[in-house]
Amino acid sequence: MKIIIPTIITDAMLVSSDVAETDYDEFAMATSYSPGNIVMDTTGVEVLTLDVAPATDWAPGDLLTGQTSGETCRAVARLTSLTYQVRERTGDYTLDESIGVTGTGAKIADQGAAHPTITAATDKVHKIYEVIANSGLELLTLDVAPATPWLPNWTITGQTSMVTCKIVELITSLTYIIKTRTGPFALDEVIGVTGTGVLLADQGAAHPTVATASNTGNYPPTDVARDTPLWWKEVSSTNRWKAFDLKVGSQVSQADLISFSIAPGMIEAIAFLNLDASSITVTMTDPVEGLVYDETINLVMTDSRGISLIYDWYSYFFGTAPKTMDAVKLDLLPYLSATVAIAISNPDLTAKVGGIVVGLAGDLGTSRYGTTLSITDYSKKTADADGNFSITKKAYSKRMSVPMRLSNSVRDEVFRVLAQYRATALVWVNSEDYASEIVFGFYKDFSIVVKYLTYSDCNLEIEGIT
Numbered sequence: 023m024k025i026i027i028p029t030i031i032t033d034a035m036l037v038s039s040d041v042a043e044t045d046y047d048e049f050a051m052a053t054s055y056s057p058g059n060i061v062m063d064t065t066g067v068e069v070l071t072l073d074v075a076p077a078t079d080w081a082p083g084d085l086l087t088g089q090t091s092g093e094t095c096r097a098v099a100r101l102t103s104l105t106y107q108v109r110e111r112t113g114d115y116t117l118d119e120s121i122g123v124t125g126t127g128a129k130i131a132d133q134g135a136a137h138p139t140i141t142a143a144t145d146k147v148h149k150i151y152e153v154i155a156n157s158g159l160e161l162l163t164l165d166v167a168p169a170t171p172w173l174p175n176w177t178i179t180g181q182t183s184m185v186t187c188k189i190v191e192l193i194t195s196l197t198y199i200i201k202t203r204t205g206p207f208a209l210d211e212v213i214g215v216t217g218t219g220v221l222l223a224d225q226g227a228a229h230p231t232v233a234t235a236s237n238t239g240n241y242p243p244t245d246v247a248r249d250t251p252l253w254w255k256e257v258s259s260t261n262r263w264k265a266f267d268l269k270v271g272s273q274v275s276q277a278d279l280i281s282f283s284i285a286p287g288m289i290e291a292i293a294f295l296n297l298d299a300s301s302i303t304v305t306m307t308d309p310v311e312g313l314v315y316d317e318t319i320n321l322v323m324t325d326s327r328g329i330s331l332i333y334d335w336y337s338y339f340f341g342t343a344p345k346t347m348d349a350v351k352l353d354l355l356p357y358l359s360a361t362v363a364i365a366i367s368n369p370d371l372t373a374k375v376g377g378i379v380v381g382l383a384g385d386l387g388t389s390r391y392g393t394t395l396s397i398t399d400y401s402k403k404t405a406d407a408d409g410n411f412s413i414t415k416k417a418y419s420k421r422m423s424v425p426m427r428l429s430n431s432v433r434d435e436v437f438r439v440l441a442q443y444r445a446t447a448l449v450w451v452n453s454e455d456y457a458s459e460i461v462f463g464f465y466k467d468f469s470i471v472v473k474y475l476t477y478s479d480c481n482l483e484i485e486g487i488t
Contacts, residue, residue, distance in 0.1 A: 023389050023426055024484065026291045029381040032264040033066075033146040037283040037361055041262040041276055045150055051083045051096035051110060054238040055253075057155040062260055063242055066143035067098050067107040073123070075103040078128040082192045085241025087199075088138075089130065091121035098241045111140065128273040151242035151254045155438050159190060159235040159252065164213070165228065167195040169220040171226040180230075181222070182211035190252065199252070200237055207232065211416035246463055249430040265378045268447060270295045270462055271417045271488040280366040280373045284380070288358045291383040293350045293449040295462050296376025297321060298369040304351060314355050321345045348457040350372045350449065352383050377462060379449050386436050387480060389424040394423040395458050400488070420461045420486035424452050428478050433470060436480070440468050450484050461486045 041212035049061040070086070080086060080097040087094045087107065096112035115138050122130030143365060149271055162178075173176060176189045178200070187203040207213060207230045214222035241253040244461045259267040264274045265282065273296060274280055280299075283405065294302055306315035354362075366373050398421060402414040428436055445464055462488035471479045 023159070023386040024291075024450070024451040024454075025384045025386060025443075026350070026352075026379055027381045027384065027443070028268065028379050028448065029286045029289060031284060031286060031378075031380070034144070034264075034288050035284050037285055038281075039262055040272055040279070040281040041149075041202050043058070043260045043262050045260050049151070049242060051098065051239050051241070052061050052085070055209070055237050055416065056237070057153050059153045060257065062150045063147045063208045064260060065109055066146035067241070068095075068108045068111060068143050069141040070095065070100070070106045070108045071139045071141070072104045072106075073134045073139065074131045076122050076129045076131040078126075079103070079194055080106060080123065080129060080384045081197070081239070081240065082121050083096070084129065088115040088119050088121050088123055089124070091116040096239075096432075098370055099181055099244060105240075107209050108140075111437045112146070112177040112423075115140070115419055127128070137259050138486045147243050148260045149243070150257040150260060151161060152250065153237060153253060153258050156252055158201050160187075160203060161235045162187065162191075162198045162200045162235050163233070164196045164198075164215040165222060165226045166213050166223045168223040171195065172198060172221065173213070176215055176221075178214060179216045180207040180211050181216070189482060197406040203232065203360075227282035232345055240374070241458060242435070249439075265375055268377065268462075269377075269488070270376040273298070273376045275374045277288070277372055278369055280375060282364045284364070285359070285360055285361050286380050288356045289362070289380045289447075290354050290356050290381065291350065291352045292354060292362070292364075293348070293379040293451075293460065293462065294319075294366070295348050295379065295449075295460075296373070296374075297347050297349065298345065298374035298421070299328070299366045300345065301367050302349065303363075303365040306357060306361045307363070308357045308360045310359075312356075313362065314357060316383075317351060317353075318353065321349060333341070337464050346457045350451050350460055352451065352454065364428055379462065381449075384439065386430070386482075389452050390427055391426045392425045393452055393459065396421045398418060398485070419463065419488050420458070420484075421485045422450065422459065422461050422482075422486075423454060424450075424484065426480040426482065428470065430472075430474075430476055433478050437470065440465065440482075447487055450473070450482075463487045 043064050043306045044064045050065045078383050084097040093113040095108040095430045098107040101253050113376050114191050120130050120132040121138050172189045176188050179186045185205040185207050187200040192198040210227045212222050212224045237253045241255040245254045246250050246256050258272050302319040304317050345486050366375050396419045399418045400416040405411050450461045465482050466485050467483040
């Protein structure tokens with residue numbers, strides 16, 4: 023039994039690809055989104071560092087303009103008074119310039135000789151998001167802030183109107199997202215947490231005001247990280263990055279050919295999962311030694327004579343030859359600086375791959391006869407009152423139960439490795455020759471039976487992920 027321990031492919035490791043990231047429009051901080059809208063994020067966020075803070079904190083979506091350079095970016099989130107997450111930057115700011123919201127003096131800060139500075143995004147998101155329907159959220163605006171900011175789930179009461187609401191989120195010191203408001207607040211009233219002076223604020227003649235909350239300036243990755251997202255749900259990775267998101271069921275698809283070039287560091291093995299293709303070519307090129315690996319995997323299934331498995335005349339004229347869905351190579355050379363080029367080919371058809379997993383390889387022991395293969399089907403089958411069934415087809419996962427024999431000299435090491443990678447998705451390879459015995463998933467259970475002086479028996483229960 024071999025395993026491949028995945029190396030997570032980051033944005034910095036992807037050298038090139040012919041798969042375009044044009045799935046949807048890029049998310050924009052200034053755009054107002056409605057339920058059902060779908061966007062993608064391939065930009066990520068940068069960190070803007072100041073040495074002089076604006077008098078009034080910048081809010082998500084604020085357009086931050088360098089007053090000398092004219093360059094802009096959008097505020098995403100306040101990290102500290104001097105650091106902000108930003109995105110959509112148009113260019114480089116000038117050191118020693120003022121930066122902030124043009125026309126709003128309290129939101130402009132004059133920087134010193136060494137600021138503002140930008141730390142570029144080190145790893146981007148490459149995800150697709152959809153707006154969720156979330157009715158009942160409102161924007162509460164004050165003109166006098168409480169001495170101590172209100173926190174989520176606190177009950178806020180108008181001390182004259184006795185109207186209440188729940189705090190959902192602090193936006194700025196003067197704006198909050200609220201829900202479950204019981205009625206209209208009175209203008210010019212004190213509002214806050216009853217009985218706690220620092221949590222009460224006496225409003226002016228035109229406040230507090232309430233308006234329907236708009237999904238503007240809500241960065242999707244930040245929102246979906248909440249315990250309960252307010253605005254967005256994650257749909258999938260972008261088409262290009264479905265190969266590396268460790269979700270086998272979502273496939274990269276492109277006409278004829280899918281190409282990737284990656285620099286993953288030292289690896290020894292590569293697995294291709296949930297394929298629809300005719301062949302794969304893998305090459306490794308070292309910057310010093312040149313081409314060090316060049317292999318082509320034929321995915322068209324053949325019999326023992328090498329003849330394509332087409333069984334009848336109809337299949338010959340109208341069908342396509344059956345193809346293996348999973349393939350591995352366990353003989354890659356461990357060059358630290360090599361670039362790995364991958365070409366997945368399906369001429370005149372759509373090439374697809376659900377996952378590409380690279381990493382170091384390990385050998386757990388010798389598999390014995392008696393391996394059991396099965397699948398878990400997540401499709402839904404429901405019957406109406408008359409017994410008529412409707413079926414909703416969903417994903418499935420592989421399962422594999424493998425008996426192994428271990429030398430007692432390596433028994434402790436196998437135990438250590440399996441304990442280390444519990445609840446961790448690995449590629450389990452019981453046989454390189456059969457796709458059914460290549461599973462990407464985790465083990466549910468393992469046991470070692472110490473029966474003999476020189477060797478022990480082991481059984482692994484492996485469950486694939488979709």
